[in-house]
Amino acid sequence: MNLTFFQQDIRYALRMLRKSPVFTAVAVGSLALGIGANTAIFTLIDAILLRWLPVQNPQELVVLARNPSQPSTSFAYPDYRYVRDQNHSYTGLIAFWDMGRGTSFSLPQQGGPSQLVLLSMVSGNYFEVLGVQPASGRVFNLADNEQEGGHPVAVLSHAFWKRTLGEDTGVVGRDILLNGARFQVVGVSKEDFRGAAVGVSPDVFVPIVMFRTFNPAADSWNSRSMWWLTVMGRLKPGVTRAQAEAEFGVLWQQILSNDPNRRPVATWDKQYNLDNTALVLSGSKGYSYLRKETAKPLTILMVTVGLVLLIACANVANLLLARGVSRSKEIAVRLAVGAGRARLVTQMLTESITLSLLGGIAGLGVAWMGVRVLMSFLPRRTFPVELHLSPDPRLLAFACGVSVVSGLIFGLAPALKASRPDLVSTLKSDGGSIIAGRWKRWDLRRTLVSFQVALSLLLLAGAGLFVRTLSNLRNVDPGMNRENLLLVETNIGQLAYQPQRERAFYDRLREEVQRLPAVKAASVAVITPLSGFQWTSTVQFETYQWKPDERPSVDVNAVTPRYFEAAGISIVLGRDFHLSDTLAVLPNRPERPPPPGTHVPDPPGPTRVVIVNEALARRFFGGEGALGRRLCFGDKWAAAETWEIVGVVRDVRYFDMRRSVEPMAYQPLHRQAGGFSGGTVCVRTSGDPHRIVEAIRRRVTEIDGSVSVTEAKTMEDDLDGSLLQERFVATIGGFFGIVALLLAAIGLYGVTSEAVTKRTREIGIRMALGAEASRVLGMVLRDAMVMVLVGAIIGIPVILGLTRYVEFLLFGVKAHDPITLVGAALLLLAVTALAGFLPAVRATRVQPMQALRHE
Numbered sequence: 001m002n003l004t005f006f007q008q009d010i011r012y013a014l015r016m017l018r019k020s021p022v023f024t025a026v027a028v029g030s031l032a033l034g035i036g037a038n039t040a041i042f043t044l045i046d047a048i049l050l051r052w053l054p055v056q057n058p059q060e061l062v063v064l065a066r067n068p069s070q071p072s073t074s075f076a077y078p079d080y081r082y083v084r085d086q087n088h089s090y091t092g093l094i095a096f097w098d099m100g101r102g103t104s105f106s107l108p109q110q111g112g113p114s115q116l117v118l119l120s121m122v123s124g125n126y127f128e129v130l131g132v133q134p135a136s137g138r139v140f141n142l143a144d145n146e147q148e149g150g151h152p153v154a155v156l157s158h159a160f161w162k163r164t165l166g167e168d169t170g171v172v173g174r175d176i177l178l179n180g181a182r183f184q185v186v187g188v189s190k191e192d193f194r195g196a197a198v199g200v201s202p203d204v205f206v207p208i209v210m211f212r213t214f215n216p217a218a219d220s221w222n223s224r225s226m227w228w229l230t231v232m233g234r235l236k237p238g239v240t241r242a243q244a245e246a247e248f249g250v251l252w253q254q255i256l257s258n259d260p261n262r263r264p265v266a267t268w269d270k271q272y273n274l275d276n277t278a279l280v281l282s283g284s285k286g287y288s289y290l291r292k293e294t295a296k297p298l299t300i301l302m303v304t305v306g307l308v309l310l311i312a313c314a315n316v317a318n319l320l321l322a323r324g325v326s327r328s329k330e331i332a333v334r335l336a337v338g339a340g341r342a343r344l345v346t347q348m349l350t351e352s353i354t355l356s357l358l359g360g361i362a363g364l365g366v367a368w369m370g371v372r373v374l375m376s377f378l379p380r381r382t383f384p385v386e387l388h389l390s391p392d393p394r395l396l397a398f399a400c401g402v403s404v405v406s407g408l409i410f411g412l413a414p415a416l417k418a419s420r421p422d423l424v425s426t427l428k429s430d431g432g433s434i435i436a437g438r439w440k441r442w443d444l445r446r447t448l449v450s451f452q453v454a455l456s457l458l459l460l461a462g463a464g465l466f467v468r469t470l471s472n473l474r475n476v477d478p479g480m481n482r483e484n485l486l487l488v489e490t491n492i493g494q495l496a497y498q499p500q501r502e503r504a505f506y507d508r509l510r511e512e513v514q515r516l517p518a519v520k521a522a523s524v525a526v527i528t529p530l531s532g533f534q535w536t537s538t539v540q541f542e543t544y545q546w547k548p549d550e551r552p553s554v555d556v557n558a559v560t561p562r563y564f565e566a567a568g569i570s571i572v573l574g575r576d577f578h579l580s581d582t583l584a585v586l587p588n589r590p591e592r593p594p595p596p597g598t599h600v601p602d603p604p605g606p607t608r609v610v611i612v613n614e615a616l617a618r619r620f621f622g623g624e625g626a627l628g629r630r631l632c633f634g635d636k637w638a639a640a641e642t643w644e645i646v647g648v649v650r651d652v653r654y655f656d657m658r659r660s661v662e663p664m665a666y667q668p669l670h671r672q673a674g675g676f677s678g679g680t681v682c683v684r685t686s687g688d689p690h691r692i693v694e695a696i697r698r699r700v701t702e703i704d705g706s707v708s709v710t711e712a713k714t715m716e717d718d719l720d721g722s723l724l725q726e727r728f729v730a731t732i733g734g735f736f737g738i739v740a741l742l743l744a745a746i747g748l749y750g751v752t753s754e755a756v757t758k759r760t761r762e763i764g765i766r767m768a769l770g771a772e773a774s775r776v777l778g779m780v781l782r783d784a785m786v787m788v789l790v791g792a793i794i795g796i797p798v799i800l801g802l803t804r805y806v807e808f809l810l811f812g813v814k815a816h817d818p819i820t821l822v823g824a825a826l827l828l829l830a831v832t833a834l835a836g837f838l839p840a841v842r843a844t845r846v847q848p849m850q851a852l853r854h855e
Contacts, residue, residue: 009350016351017358023323024355026746027316031359031406033739034309036366039399041302043371044378046394047387048199048294053286054192056131057234061283062241064231064248067275073287074227077208080123083231083251089244090233092129095208096122097229098200102491102710103214105164105204106177116491116708117160119178120195120202121211127155127189129234130196135161137172137187144186145207148222152210154183158191160203178204179494180706181213196232198288199378199387214494224259232283241280249278267548294378297729300806304462307455308736309402311743313410314448318747320352320414321445322754345415352411353404360403367399377728413444445751446787452744453791453832454798456737460824461799463737465810466730468820472812473723478529479652479661481568485682485715486689487528488696492707493678503670505704506679510560512699513683516692520684523563524669528680529654529715530722539665540632542642544620552635554616555654555664558679563666564611564649566682572614574627574647581609581668609668611647616663631665643667657722658811689714729809741828744791745835752784753839763843773844780843784836792825 017024052058064083065071077095084093099119106114124145132139135158144151154176156165165171175182183206194201206213208229211221220226235244256262256276265272285291375387492502506524513522527533537556546552561577564570610631617626630642643665651661669679685692693712700707720727756763763776803815813820 009347010354012347013351013354017355020323023319024358027319027355028359028362030312030315030743030746031356031403032362032366034305034312034363035356035360035399035402035406036363036370037305037736038302038309038402039363039367039395040370040374041298041305042398043367043395044294044374044387045298045302046398048288048290048298050285051198051394052284053130053196054194055196058284060234061130061286062233062235062244063281063283063287064233065279065281066252066277067271068277068279069274071279071281072275073230073281075229075231076224076227077222077229078224079252079255080229080231082255083248086251086254087233087244087247089236089239089247091236092125093231093233094123094126094129094196095229095231096120096126096196097208098195098197098202099214099494100710102489102494102708103204104177104179104491104706104708108175108177108182114177114708115164116710117178117203118201119214120200120205121208122205123208126205129232130193132193133190134187135190136169137185139187139189140205140207145209148209149212150209151207152181152183152213153186153207154178155205156185156188157195157201157203157205158189158193159201161188164203176204178206179214179491196283196286197230198286199290216495216497217493224255224261230287232287241282245278245280248280252276252278266551268551290378293725296808297725300729300809301732304459304733304736307459308740308743309406310409311452311455311740311747313406314452315743315747315750316352316355317410317414318445318448318750320411321448322750323414348415349408349411352415353407356403356407356410357400359406360399363403364399374728374732377724377731445754449744449747449751449787450791450794452740452747453788453828454795456740456744457792457795457824457828458799458802459733459737459740460828461821462803462806463730463734464820464824465803465806465813465815465817466726466733468813468817469809469811470723470726470730473657473726474719476653476657478657478719479569479650480529480715482715482719483568484685484687484689485566485568486685486692486696487531487711487713487715487718488681488683488693488709489711490678490681490700490707491710495706499670505707506560506669506681508703509681509699512703513681513692513696516695516699518686518692520686521562521566522684523566523682524560524679525563525567525682526558526669526679527654528682528718529567529652530657530718531680532655534655537633537665538635540634540637541620542630542632542637555662556633556667557654557664558667558669560669563682566684567652568684569652570650571611572648572650573625574611574645576647577609577611577666577668608641608643609646610643611649611666612645613649613661613664613666614651615661616665617645617648619663657719726809726811741831744828745831748784748787748832749835749838751787752780752836753842755783756780756839756843776844777840780840781833781836784832784840788829788832788836792828796821 053061055061063073064075065073075095080093080095087093097120099121101116101118103117103119104114105117122140124140124142127134127139128141134155137155139155140153144153156171161167161171171185172187173185175184177183189205212218215221218226221228233244235241253276492505497505510522510524513519527535535556536553538553540546540552559577561579561581564576612626620626621629626645626648629645631645632638632642634641649666652664653659653661654664655662681696683689683692683696690712693709696712697709700709766776767773799821800816807815
């Protein structure tokens with residue numbers, strides 16, 4: 001086809017679409033929804049799973065990990081240095097860790113208000129190995145990361161520099177304050193670089209050796225007991241990932257053998273060999289915790305919206321088939337005067353693709369809105385998810401490609417059918433209408449409707465499973481009253497506070513918050529339910545001996561008095577903590593959380609007391625009662641360092657709504673073995689907790705102007721966050737399930753309505769000969785229900801075969817749950833019956849005399 005014909009076909013297609021505004025609007029709207037949804041999901045998949053890092057030769061990058069079954073990418077700083085210095089596989093090896101948005105940033109020269117920024121700790125060769133050049137000044141070098149605390153230098157991200165400092169080049173060489181500590185800005189990173197962790201956009205980079213400037217309690221940051229860094233390397237030319245993995249395996253075993261604190265492998269540790277199996281992963285797309293948590297849900301949703309697009313294409317194909325009937329005389333005339341069938345098919349495909357491209361353009365708007373909805377469902381940890389989602393050639397190419405393919409899918413069959421009419425009968429007809437043959441004759445339009453019904457049933461069943469899973473999880477009893485519970489986080493853990501000063505801050509803050517109107521109880525806890533943190537400690541009991549295959553540890557939390565009242569956790573036996581239980585303060589405190597088994601003896605003071613949950617009391621003390629019993633934190637029983645159980649509280653699901661409750665011991669905060677820096681303020685209110693957030697912020701500032709509230713959320717927010725994946729799949733899957741159902745109903749309505757129109761004369765004759773309206777109604781509905789039944793027969797085996805692939809997302813419901821399947825089928829039947837009923841009713845109102853004159 002030459003250019004002239006192509007231009008003619010485009011003009012003709014636009015003219016024909018303009019003459020049929022209703023048809024064009026329905027078709028473009030259906031396609032915009034399908035194409036836009038696919039583009040929105042692909043945008044996230046591209047940003048999280050597919051896009052390469054904007055660095056030099058990203059295909060050479062790898063990430064070190066352990067455990068091929070469940071890869072872990074956390075390493076200790078000495079481990080990183082050993083592999084960096086001993087390997088022969090990499091041109092460079094880097095380490096980094098993102099602290100979260102809790103660091104205070106300000107310019108001392110301006111004296112203005114500070115703001116919270118996301119800080120990233122990086123090795124000195126971080127920018128060099130990644131091949132990231134500065135936009136201004138310089139980036140770090142090896143000398144910037146040598147002596148602990150001796151290199152107060154910083155590199156700003158380009159986005160932060162532009163957003164906050166207005167691209168002021170004079171900032172290079174000036175000082176900034178990070179949590180009150182003075183750092184010199186040495187450079188700004190290049191514009192499109194947002195760090196090596198996908199979904200995280202650091203504002204400021206500082207050397208790893210400055211860690212204790214921001215977390216002074218982390219005494220063991222440079223020991224093997226603290227695994228916190230992600231390690232990434234650039235392979236040397238000619239070195240494969242398999243070779244690098246083999247070498248890393250040898251180096252890792254050397255690290256384990258040379259560990260001065262190494263102990264014999266415990267009998268209960270069945271995972272030891274797997275956990276210490278070295279692994280080298282591709283790093284071309286960067287490191288991302290989002291990848292693990294969203295890969296499967298995004299894939300499932302991509303399949304879902306793909307099926308919705310197929311249903312939309314089937315709908316538009318049905319519309320084109322109906323339109324082809326109305327244009328049959330035009331096509332017959334063109335064939336009669338010598339037009340070739342190939343030329344007609346090409347022209348009609350051009351119309352289809354033009355229609356689809358219009359749907360694609362409208363779909364970009366749907367995608368723009370859809371991406372922002374999808375972003376609200378992405379999991380958040382200690383920092384917000386930030387992805388670069390602006391339109392680029394890849395996304396535009398995807399949308400264009402989907403549009404063209406869709407146009408071919410829904411346009412080819414109607415074009416082939418319309419280009420082969422019965423010339424004699426068509427040219428004899430005045431209006432170009434074709435009188436239907438047998439009512440029950442099956443044709444392509446009915447096949448497409450059955451196809452839509454089958455796909456709709458599949459999507460409805462899947463959405464039903466996801467909705468029931470979400471409902472089941474939300475109905476699980478968490479063991480606490482989650483209503484009207486406010487959780488307030490501060491950045492005090494990053495400030496250079498001595499333990500006594502930190503305790504004084506929290507004591508005063510609790511007192512000030514307790515005085516606020518509508519506050520019932522205020523407390524502080526190291527760990528709150530569903531926060532994502534976990535602390536375990538080795539423990540010994542006076543009446544229970546651990547079996548060789550049991551891990552001798554329990555979950556631990558540290559709280560202040562009235563925590564159980566504030567958190568809505570019932571005290572089953574005994575008492576709460578008293579202020580006298582928390583008098584002793586440890587002078588030196590390790591990082592948060594301490595390594596399992598670490599035991600720091602308390603200084604002399606009041607009796608050590610502990611409160612346990614029901615699970616611990618049942619497992620280790622049976623029916624004899626736990627009150628007054630004693631336990632000891634550590635590897636061995638030490639009578640002089642035991643803790644007395646003074647209370648038993650209700651079991652609470654701290655870590656996952658899917659997991660059973662594990663034994664837990666609560667220690668008094670500021671008296672716990674191996675104290676913490678920082679904590680969460682828990683506030684129980686009599687009304688909406690959000691109303692007191694600003695008052696708490698003011699109290700924090702009044703007590704200490706250097707402390708900032710980094711986050712204020714409710715327990716409901718944490719519950720929603722823990723169920724984010726389930727809400728994501730249930731909400732989006734449910735939405736598109738309903739869309740698919742409506743599209744199928746529209747398709748059924750269109751086919752049935754057209755059939756009634758084409759059979760107007762036949763229906764009139766039947767009515768004239770005495771046929772009852774109910775008989776005509778049944779005849780029309782029967783034909784519609786046959787299409788639905790055929791679709792269901794096709795769809796049910798597909799459902800049984802495919803739903804098992806989403807079983808890992810389900811809770812409290814089986815993949816082949818009959819209730820869900822029957823419910824989806826009944827909903828489909830009800831909607832499609834209504835879609836078929838409307839034209840059936842119209843058929844019963846046909847007047848015989850008008851019908852006999854109908855052509």
